[in-house]
Amino acid sequence: MTRRPRVGVVTFPGSLDDRDALRAVRFLDAEGVPVWHADARLPDVDAVILPGGFSYGDYLRTGAIARFARVMGAVCEFAEHGGPVIGICNGFQILCEAGLLPGALIRNRSLKFVSRRIRLRVESTASVLTGGVEIGDILEVPIKHGEGQFVSSDGELGRIEHEGLVLFRYCAPDGAVDDEHNPNGSARAIAGLRNERGNVVGLMPHPEHAVDPDTGPTGGTPLFASLFEHALERVG
């Protein structure tokens, strides 16, 4: 029998969605492993999730302090060795601050905190999170953030597009990408990105809040399925 993938979820001071991420992992029959920010080493895990929240109160900038947390050295090393690392919301902000993903996330264009369900269009399957879905698939997932506007220099945006690093764009129910369905003003409606190797992924929407049909949409389920598959492949 194949063993269940072990997914570590880091708790920083101010993390909010660490328990939800652990619950989602366990709900989908993988093993959730809590990881503490002050630990110098990662436990024996096959993938790492940096969860949503307001680590260190979002002081200075979102993710700016968390990237220097002790455990982040081990997370960066894990990523360098090809380990799957997923940053959700605040986790995405931390990955950008750590330089593991390009660009940055600033205050929403509207200046308002947005909390609602949105739809994502899959743009690339070349990542640990999207290997099991199809380009053009539309996933319903919630967002809840005040600083989710993805920005980057024009040159960097060109590179991101050219290398196919965009994984998700905010879209209308029919898949159309337009200003009306861009909830935070992100450049090119970018909702999620991967690194060049596809093992590091960041996204503002919350797949961990979208796995249980009893509580809402289930757009996160196929993404976790992809993650588990890649995590096991890497082990096997």
Place this chain on the structure above:
Amino acid sequence: MKYRFAAVVTLKRGLADPQGKAIQDALPHVGWNNVSDVSVGKHIELTVEAADEASAREEVHEIGRRLLANPVIEEVQVSAVPIEWMQEPEGGAHEVPVP
């Protein structure tokens, strides 16, 4: 020696500045129709102990690059701040009256 500096962190020009825009949009309602290019940043002061001012300043620049600003979206300017106000006056520190 101790040296005090102010680091001013601002968004790079050309990047969206939603807070600056919100302030700018409010100004006409308060009677100013002649204001443009409002930009919001952060003012951070810090004291550094170093052998001389030049090396202290270099350290603040390094702190600015590594922590205070995100070079992807922000710029940081460093200037010296007089330190006199920090020193204890003769006879000990001022008592702050508690209301």
